Amino acid sequence: MKRDPIVLIVVGLVVLLMLGFGVHEARRARTGGAAVISRNAPQAAHDFTLPTLDGKTIHLADLKGKAVLLNFWEPECEPCRIETPWLVELQKQYGPQGLQILGVSMDNESLKDVWSFAKEMNVDYPILVGKESETDAVGDAYGGIAFLPQSFLINREGKIVGKILGLESKSDIEDGIKTALEPVPVSQAQLVQK
Numbered sequence: 001m002k003r004d005p006i007v008l009i010v011v012g013l014v015v016l017l018m019l020g021f022g023v024h025e026a027r028r029a030r031t032g033g034a035a036v037i038s039r040n041a042p043q044a045a046h047d048f049t050l051p052t053l054d055g056k057t058i059h060l061a062d063l064k065g066k067a068v069l070l071n072f073w074e075p076e077c078e079p080c081r082i083e084t085p086w087l088v089e090l091q092k093q094y095g096p097q098g099l100q101i102l103g104v105s106m107d108n109e110s111l112k113d114v115w116s117f118a119k120e121m122n123v124d125y126p127i128l129v130g131k132e133s134e135t136d137a138v139g140d141a142y143g144g145i146a147f148l149p150q151s152f153l154i155n156r157e158g159k160i161v162g163k164i165l166g167l168e169s170k171s172d173i174e175d176g177i178k179t180a181l182e183p184v185p186v187s188q189a190q191l192v193q194k
Contacts, residue, residue, distance in 0.1 A: 042160055058126055083167055
C-alpha cells in the first residue's frame, strides 16, 4: 500500500498543532490563566544584586517602596520581542506611580546581542546581566524559569503578589502591575504603635 506524502505531511501538522494546543491549555490550567495573582499571604521576594547593562548595580532591597515587575527574557525569544514594547509603555505609564521594571537577561553569551535588543526596543528600564551562574541563581531563587518571558510582580513591601508565565496579553500584565501598585494595608498593630 503506497502512502501519499502530502497526506502524511498534513496528518503530521495536525498532530503537532494538537500537541501545541494541549501544552498551552495544560499550562493555562496549571496557572489558572495568565497572571497568577496571590492575595493570600504573599511570599517575600528573594533579594539579589546584579549588574546592569550600563555598568551600575541593582540591589532589589533598595527598591522597597516601589512596585517591581521582574522580567526574565533573552534576545532570541520571539515572545519577548512581542512583550518588550508593552513593558516599555507600561514603565512610562506607571513609573511615576512607583513602578520599576527590571529585565533580567538570561542570555549570558553575548552582551552585544543584549545591547542590540535593548536599543532596537527602546528599553528605558534597567537590564540586569551577569555571569550565567548569577542570573540562573536569581531565576532558581524564584522557583526556576520554565518559560521565557516570565515575570514576577512584587509589591511595595517586597512581597511577590503574582507571576506571569510565558507571553500573555498587555492587559494581563497591566492588571498585575495595578495589583503590585496597590497600597499596602496598615495593620491594627501599626496603628497602635503610632
